[in-house]
Amino acid sequence: MTKDRKADRRTRITVLVALAANLVIAVAKAIGGMAAGSPALLSEAAHSVADSLNEVFLLAALRRSRRPADRRHPFGYGKERYFWSLLAAVGIFVMGGCFSFFQGFEALRNGTEESFGGYVAGLVVLGVALLAEGASLLRALYQMRRQGGLARLRDPALRTVIAEDGTAVLGVCLALAGMALHMATGQVVWEASASLAIGALLVYVAYRLGRDARDQLIGEAADPRASGRIEAVLRAQPEIDSVEALFTMKTGVDTTLVAARVDLVPGLDSERVEEVAVRIKRTIARTVPEADQVFLDVTDRLAQEAGESPAATGERGGA
Numbered sequence: 105m106t107k108d109r110k111a112d113r114r115t116r117i118t119v120l121v122a123l124a125a126n127l128v129i130a131v132a133k134a135i136g137g138m139a140a141g142s143p144a145l146l147s148e149a150a151h152s153v154a155d156s157l158n159e160v161f162l163l164a165a166l167r168r169s170r171r172p173a174d175r176r177h178p179f180g181y182g183k184e185r186y187f188w189s190l191l192a193a194v195g196i197f198v199m200g201g202c203f204s205f206f207q208g209f210e211a212l213r214n215g216t217e218e219s220f221g222g223y224v225a226g227l228v229v230l231g232v233a234l235l236a237e238g239a240s241l242l243r244a245l246y247q248m249r250r251q252g253g254l255a256r257l258r259d260p261a262l263r264t265v266i267a268e269d270g271t272a273v274l275g276v277c278l279a280l281a282g283m284a285l286h287m288a289t290g291q292v293v294w295e296a297s298a299s300l301a302i303g304a305l306l307v308y309v310a311y312r313l314g315r316d317a318r319d320q321l322i323g324e325a326a327d328p329r330a331s332g333r334i335e336a337v338l339r340a341q342p343e344i345d346s347v348e349a350l351f352t353m354k355t356g357v358d359t360t361l362v363a364a365r366v367d368l369v370p371g372l373d374s375e376r377v378e379e380v381a382v383r384i385k386r387t388i389a390r391t392v393p394e395a396d397q398v399f400l401d402v403t404d405r406l407a408q409e410a411g412e413s414p415a416a417t418g419e420r421g422g423a
Contacts, residue, residue: 115262116166118244122265123159125236126152126272136229143211144279144298145226147204148233151275151306154199155268158192162261165189169356179397182356186320189260193314196268196306204303211296223287227280234276241269259357260320264313271309275302326352326360330392334362337391343380345369348403352395360394365401377402 130152137145165188173180244266282298285291325331331352338347349365368377385398 112166112170114247114250115259115265116163118247118265119159119162119166119261121243122240122269123156123163125240126156126159129233129236130156132229133233136226140223140226140283142223142226142279142283142295143207144282144295144302145230147207147299147302148230148275148279150203150207151200151272151302152233154195154306155272157199158195158264158268161188161192161195162264165261179355179361180359182354182359183321185260185357186317189264190314190317190321192264193310193317196313197310201303201306201310204299204306208296208299208303211292211299223283227283230276230280230283234273234280237269237272237276241266241273244269260317263316267309267313271305275305278302278305320354323353326354326362326392326394330360330394333391334364334388334395337387338364338366338384341380341384341387343368343372343376344384355397358394359396360392361397361399362388362392362395363399363401365403367403 130149133145133149133152136142137149165185168188169181169184171181171184244262247262248266278298278301282295285294326334331350334352335347335350338344338350344366346367347364348367351363353361355361368380372380381400381402384400388395388398
């Protein structure tokens with residue numbers, strides 16, 4: 105099994121752990137929220153339902169993004185991960201953020217019926233949810249550490265799970281604080297404010313995840329360090345006189361398209377040019393393993409200038 109496949113398997117396990125936790129917690133929060141009439145707890149239930157749906161999206165992304173390239177998609181299906189991550193961000197915004205805002209405004213406008221026993225049950229549910237969400241977050245953080253830390257985290261599925269679990273832990277803390285203050289003071293404004301804060305938090309997380317997915321779907325350049333290594337390889341070749349242009353684009357989590365326009369030294373015949381191009385592509389692939397598609401636009405400046413001269417083009421000059 106390759107390194108990338110092993111990483112996918114670990115990510116799939118992490119997503120499944122988060123999915124199981126969120127399904128159980130969503131049911132418990134919904135029951136507790138209806139029993140207590142708690143807007144903050146109902147907001148958290150909506151949050152967990154949104155997270156559960158998003159984990160289904162991420163599982164689909166992991167499965168579909170590894171399909172091999174075909175005639176219809178010659179560069180593969182790597183960007184599927186970013187598409188499903190974008191849907192997950194939309195789910196967080198609509199199902200989590202908007203519902204939380206609705207619950208908060210409804211509580212401020214109409215108030216809630218207090219039930220001490222129901223609120224105690226709600227607090228117990230949130231305490232259990234905090235432990236479950238914390239365990240899921242620790243699992244995701246452990247995998248992130250194995251992949252080199254936050255700075256080197258490229259997998260949008262794992263990034264989404266970490267964002268969801270981190271937001272869930274913070275959201276449960278806000279709901280706990282809102283419910284406790286409501287019970288202590290009898291003022292529903294505390295719990296309504298907690299629900300609004302949860303909504304704002306979810307909208308912010310959805311925006312950040314959606315922005316990252318959008319950038320990748322549009323076509324984002326490779327990491328500057330990888331681009332620098334590719335350019336260094338090109339400039340180190342004795343047959344290359346200059347690098348006129350270098351373009352890179354991520355086509356997946358661990359795949360990158362490279363296109364370079366290079367000017368060769370004069371005097372190389374066509375057979376020699378072909379040998380040089382093959383060697384350069386292999387050197388780039390060894391130096392930057394994610395560069396799985398390399399295209400070279402090879403030019404000869406002197407020949408090009410000669411080809412553009414009036415004698416070659418048939419244009420007439422004169423004083």
